[in-house]
Each structure stands twice: as C-alpha cells, then as structure tokens.
Amino acid sequence: MRSDLPVIFSESLIEVRYAETDRMGVVHHSHYPVYFEQGRTKFFQEYLKPYQDFEVEGLFAPVLSYQVELKGHVTYGHILRLETFAKQFRGLRVVMGYSGYVNDKLVVAGESVHALTGPDLIPLHPRKLPAGYQFLKEKFEKLT
C-alpha cells in the first residue's frame, strides 16, 4: 500500500485550536505550515538533535519554498496525526515531507524546501561549514 512513503517518520499529535479555524468552519489553510514546523521540531528531536541546538552552533534552516495540499475537513475538536519525514539532502538544501491524518483519513500533505544558512540568513561558506553541518548531513542521509 503506502510503499512509496519512507519508512522513517516522526509522529506528532496536534490538537486543532479554535483560533485556527475560520468562518468557513475549518482550519484556515495558512496553519498547515505551522503544523509542519511542529512536525519538524519533533523529527529533529527524535532523529537528529533539537533544532535550537543547531541554531546555537550557527546553523539555520530557513524555508525556501513549500506546498500544501488540503484533502479533507479539519476543525476544532480534531487531533491531527502528522507524519514528518526526510525527503532529500543535497548540498545546502534539505527537503522535508508531511502527511496529516484525522481519524486515519489523509487530510493534508505537503513538502518544504530549506536552505542551510548561517545566522541572519547569511549564506554558508562551503569551506567554513558550522560543526552541525556534517552531523546533520550524515544523520539525514540515513533517513532519506
């Protein structure tokens, strides 16, 4: 069945907040990238190390682009079970993927592409990569 999905993912259980719904009665689409970010936080904790520790070492992963596909109704009272997985590590680019379920039904899917940079979004110098870079690369490549 879902053989195309990576085996390794982290799972976040996200309570949908009232504030996240809009007057159409469902979660406003702009909240999904925030849920995805919460999923990445968990993924980093479980498989790499806390994202804020990379920041302390001078390694940041700002979003370059992302996409979201909405596939079902999600509203207050729902628990979103979000799977977050690594898709690709290439040079100074990282791609993450997301699948979200409510009551075992797929309700959202998405992807985000990240640059690896220094603080203040300053590009990394390929010969002066921060300590965390090699660690991240090795770990990440085993996960994709």
Next chain:
Amino acid sequence: MRSDLPVIFSESLIEVRYAETDRMGVVHHSHYPVYFEQGRTKFFQEYLKPYQDFEVEGLFAPVLSYQVELKGHVTYGHILRLETFAKQFRGLRVVMGYSGYVNDKLVVAGESVHALTGPDLIPLHPRKLPAGYQFLKEKFEKLT
C-alpha cells in the same frame, strides 16, 4: 522584461506587522498565504465583486492547494507590494497567482488552487450552480 506575467493584476500594499516576524528576524513563511488572501480580496473587489457577496449567494472558493516561494528578506517596517492575478478557470477550479515586491525587488511568489463549492464545503451540483458562478466564470475568463 516581465512579459510572461499577465497584464491584469490588482495591487495591494501590505504593511508587515511585528507579530508576523519570527526570531530569525524575518516574516514567518506561514504569513504569505494570508497576504495572498488579502490580495485575492482586493482582486475580487476590483475585477469581480466582493468575495463575501459570492458567499451570500452560496458560492465559496476554499483553497485546495497552494505553494509559496520565498525569494528575499521581508521584515517589520517593510511594505509588501503584492500583485494578484488570475491564472486559470476550469470547471469548478480556479487558479490565482501572486508576486510580492519590497522596494521593487521580488521577494515572494506563489499560487493557490481553489475549488468552487457551496456552503460547508459541499460540492456544487453541475446543474444547480449558484447565481454567482456564471458571473464569476465570464469575468474570470476575460482576466486570464
């Protein structure tokens, strides 16, 4: 130069709010779909009719999918000049496009795909389309 862009667009000047920045110092990427929505509101006002008037007639345009590309730093104190344009109208799908500029530099681009539905996200019956549908279709097709 920008000959690939549609000629017809509406322009929104959006003041970046402090609350929309994150601790990396720039606008958090999840706010762009909200800016795009503000751009659609303006587009509907200028070229169609206010979106809420379609809702009153029973025609809704929930987001099915969207994508965002971040191309530059945007932060508090900036005015985002957002161009919103129609890309496609096909059956019960509408595609809108967005280009955002700060000081004449392109900082964000994106696209959103919308379903046309009834209230509560109920699919429209092709033989019982609400009054606004034909109006929207005719107007929209002239703009793409």
Next chain:
Amino acid sequence: MRSDLPVIFSESLIEVRYAETDRMGVVHHSHYPVYFEQGRTKFFQEYLKPYQDFEVEGLFAPVLSYQVELKGHVTYGHILRLETFAKQFRGLRVVMGYSGYVNDKLVVAGESVHALTGPDLIPLHPRKLPAGYQFLKEKFEKLT
C-alpha cells in the same frame, strides 16, 4: 505560598512553536490568548464536557474581555505548563483564570471573561436556556 490559587485546575503542556516567536526573540504577546484557549479546551474536557458538545447543543462562550500579564521570557524550545482554572460563574458570565510556567517559573498570568450565548452570538433568553446551561452552571460552581 500559593494559597490564593484555586486547588482545582487542569494542566496543559504547550510546546512553543517557532512561528509564535517574533524578532525580539520571544513569544509574541498575541499568542497567549490562544494558549489560554487551549487550556480552556483541556479544562472543559477534564471537568465539564468537550466545548464543541456545548456548541452542538446551542451554547457558546465567546470572549467578552481578557487580560494578559507577561512575567518572563518564553521562546522556541520551551514547554509552557499552563494551569487553567474557573474563577466565577454568574448568570450568563463565566470567568476563567490562567497561570503559565516554564521550568517552574511563572511566565504569564491572565483572565478571560465569557458571555454565554446562542449560535451567531445571539443572546440567550433567560427562560429558554439550552440544555447545557444548567449542566455547566452546576459543574462550574463546584469548581470555583
């Protein structure tokens, strides 16, 4: 020591999200009422019944007013331990209180006042109160 605080409260552990920080490096103050709402959701689940069940019965509790006091730095990587408690039930008014801790230090306190209304914020008729009203009143009075 904290003898002035009510004994009965529900506890929520809220992961601070990156998107909730601002460029000052801490959680933007506008997110606390959202955290408080998440605390109320838990409080209703634990001591009353899920808030959405009241809504289904025609009983809503929109916010009339609220206040927030910030008492410490909170940022990404922190877990906010939020205590939510009932303060008062009087006629068609409910008052809730909140105390939030990071690493056992009080970082935020607040209060919200709610009206009890019908759907669409329509005032309740005192002689036609929805089923949930009496239930809420009795439960709530034991908790304050």
Next chain:
Amino acid sequence: MRSDLPVIFSESLIEVRYAETDRMGVVHHSHYPVYFEQGRTKFFQEYLKPYQDFEVEGLFAPVLSYQVELKGHVTYGHILRLETFAKQFRGLRVVMGYSGYVNDKLVVAGESVHALTGPDLIPLHPRKLPAGYQFLKEKFEKLT
C-alpha cells in the same frame, strides 16, 4: 460626549482578513493585540519616529501586560477604524490605549503597558539610557 478620550490619536484603517475570523463567524479575539500593534506602528510614525528606528538605537518597548474588551461583531469584509493614543509615560513604563470602530460603532477597546528595555529584553541602566529615550519621553509627554 467622548470628552474623556485624549484629543491626539492616530487613525489606522485595518481590513479584516478572512484568516482572522474563526468558526464562530467573527474575528478571533487574539487578533486584537495584533491590530493594536499596527495602531502603535502608525502612532510612532505620525507622532514620534518609526519604532524600528528606536530599535536600531537600542531602545525596545516589549509588552508587559494588555487588556482587550470586545464590544461588537467584527468579521471579514469590515474595515476596522482604530484610534491609537498615548495614555501615560512614567519612568521606564509607557501605556497606550486603543478604540476600534466599524461603521462608527465602537467594537473594541484596549490598553497595553510597555517596558522600555535594551535589546534582548535587557533592563536599561538609568544612567545609560539610549539616545532615543529622552526624545521619546519628551514627545510622549506632550501627547498624553
């Protein structure tokens, strides 16, 4: 009539965004402090100088506490006319006030208390106040 309100205020016209409504059909109460902040931005531009210029000089004004009173329905399609005014300047504390109107009806009122600090919320040393402090104090006192 409104003789108790200060004469000097700045006016912001804020388009309510769809994303800011919740499933009760109105603006979620957590967005008012964001509107107030947009009002402060305008107030600083008109009567002081842009807030970000104070930040560059090392003077920050983080929120210590705030309160919001909701007095009417506000939803998508509305323009909130927000009046922002100075209430008090005392030592290292500043108090601002807000009144918001839709179609000339008062729909929200509020207040925010700010600390004056250095970057990273570091307390100011009373003998080493940043350049902007005296400027802010003098201007502000004329406005309250």
